[in-house]
Amino acid sequence: MAAANPMITADAVEATEFMDLSRKYRVTGVPKTIVNETIEILGGLPEQDFVRAALGLPEVS
Amino acid sequence: MGLLSPQDEATLRQHLATITQPVQLLLFTQTFGGSESGPVAKQILDEIASLNEKITVVEKNFVLDLDDKAKYKVDKAPAIVILSDDVDTRMRMYGAPTGYEFVGLVEAILVAGTGKIDFEPETMAWVQAVTTPTHIQVFSTPT
Numbered sequence: 070m071a072a073a074n075p076m077i078t079a080d081a082v083e084a085t086e087f088m089d090l091s092r093k094y095r096v097t098g099v100p101k102t103i104v105n106e107t108i109e110i111l112g113g114l115p116e117q118d119f120v121r122a123a124l125g126l127p128e129v130s
Numbered sequence: 131m132g133l134l135s136p137q138d139e140a141t142l143r144q145h146l147a148t149i150t151q152p153v154q155l156l157l158f159t160q161t162f163g164g165s166e167s168g169p170v171a172k173q174i175l176d177e178i179a180s181l182n183e184k185i186t187v188v189e190k191n192f193v194l195d196l197d198d199k200a201k202y203k204v205d206k207a208p209a210i211v212i213l214s215d216d217v218d219t220r221m222r223m224y225g226a227p228t229g230y231e232f233v234g235l236v237e238a239i240l241v242a243g244t245g246k247i248d249f250e251p252e253t254m255a256w257v258q259a260v261t262t263p264t265h266i267q268v269f270s271t272p273t
Contacts, residue, residue, distance in 0.1 A: 070264075071221050072219050074260050076261060076264055077220060078266070080222045081221075081222070081231060081270065082269050083224060084270060100270045102267065102269070104265070105265055116253055120257060124256060124260060
């Protein structure tokens, strides 16, 4: 996503190495994704579901 | 002794052969008082770089290289900043890239080195429509 749009930055964080961050974001399971401090995604999702969730796009009914 | 087996090296070399443009891996580590994973990260990056001449590893000191730290907005170490022909891809890895993180690192290098992003057209359109700063952090563990 970051490579596709200069507005996006993407960090992969090793949770056990940065425990303070893991505590801050209440990482109790992985993968856990945090977007702009507001959106939380727990677990892996298919591509479109993940991008939709990460960007806060409405879900398809 | 290398971290990658000869078989893994052969497979990885094959994947990396698709790279067409230079990839720089900036590794920020802290020598004193830093994490023990810094040297592990360096060994992993060196082993990857040894498999393809277009990949280079550039070491940066987290404490001393303040200009680069600010330029690439690196706030913790060890950190890997991935550049595509000296252009920031805005992809970062924090911690030693072992286990699942290793796969993520290789995929990021392939994106940086080929310019190819493997998204469905619809997904790509959503991503390219983003107009506000968006910071994604993905937490994972090696196993």
